[in-house]
Amino acid sequence: MNKILVTGGLGFIGSHTVVELQNEGFEVVIIDDLSNSSEKVLDGITAITGKKPVFEKLDLKEKSAVEAFFTKHNDVKGVIHFAANKAVGESVKEPLMYYENNVGALVYILKELKKLPAANFIFSSSCTVYGQADKLPITENAEVKQAESPYGNTKQIGEEIIQDTCNAVPSLKAIALRYFNPIGAHESANIGELPLGVPQNLVPFITQTAVGLREQLSVFGDDYPTPDGTCIRDYIHVVDLAKAHVVALQRLLDGSNKSQYETFNLGTGKGSSVLEVVKSFEKVSGEKLNYKIVDRRAGDVISAYADTMKAKNELGWETKLSLDEAMASAWKWEKKVRGK
Ligand code: UD1
DSSP states (O other): OOEEEEETTTSHHHHHHHHHHHHTTOEEEEEEOOSSOOTTHHHHHHHHHSOOOEEEEOOTTOHHHHHHHHHHTTTEEEEEEOOOOOOHHHHHHOHHHHIIIIIIHHHHHHHHHHHSSSEEEEEEEEGGGGOSOSSSSBOTTSOOOOOSSHHHHHHHHHHHHHHHHHHHOTTEEEEEEEEOEEEOOOTTSSSOOOOSSSOOSHHHHHHHHHTTSSSOEEEEOSOSSSTTSSOEEOEEEHHHHHHHHHHHHHHHHHTOOSSSEEEEEESOSOOEEHHHHHHHHHHHHOOOOOEEEEOOOTTOOSBOOBOOHHIIIIIOOOOOOOHHHHHHHHHHHHHHHTTO
8 A cells, every 4th residue: 555645634635635545545644733733633534534544743844853754654655745834924924934834844855755766746836826827717837926925935936946856856756736725625524624713715714704703704805807896716625626636646656747847737717706705605505694895905816717727638637516515515614613
């Protein structure tokens, strides 16, 4: 059985990916520092898959701990690297924390992978690398724009570090997956998104408002040049996204990759406005959402959605789940977490 390391495997996208890996028969070892997750997520994964993954609480910023991990697990066949900080606003206030965690830890892992006879690496990247693209839908060839935040910059730098390392290390193969907007939860509601504090992202803010934890959703601007004036994003169900990781990993393990380093957009290809997301939520939940239109949020791009052709043609992967299904699963999860 192929042993796969999933860093950040107790987080939102990480935990859903662990489920899909275990469903496909992979042996999973999770590293997580629990800074934005809980050990209870292991129970959720176990409830869904019937198998408890190995878990090591470890801080990837500690170089010696990373070395010790790979000495112990020198039979790791692939690494999916999720562990990172992801709050845009926080990254502006604490840039060094972001560079240390998102870039430093990446370097330590790659240094260990360099020692292995063969290494396969999947990196969590983001459509944030494109900024406001000149052309929609966004293809993988779109220009990578000057990052808007230290967080965005860590994803750009991370991709460059991986590419440079691939150029220098023939035994390393890597894929960077550029996610659009992941939302939703596993249909069982045993795992889902657990934001710390006030959610910065749209969907957890919607479900927390509806469940009574937040007073009102603020819709950031309705004067954008879009059909209803609100920003457009490509919301992808986290289970579809998780499955793409398994497919990308398998591509590297099979050696069917076209080059040593590849990038793929992961999205649905369909843009939805903020108000369309609100409407979808109201439809599937039967709840009326309390929201108001407020000023634009600094740094928001007007519209971003993926060109999905490369993922479809090369990975043979495309999304299967709809926005309504994603919103229904997010709502089921929120109610379960709050005991409602
Ligand atoms: C944000 C980050 C992006 C990061 C991604 C990770 C910013 C500017 N971008 O993407 O770099 O990769 O999260 O998940 O922070 N909205 C509201 N009210 C809210 C929250 C959001 O109207 O309370 C709107 C936003 O203006 C935006 C849309 O909902 O139009 C989606 O916002 P969000 O979920 O924060 O995702 P992004 O901004 O696309």
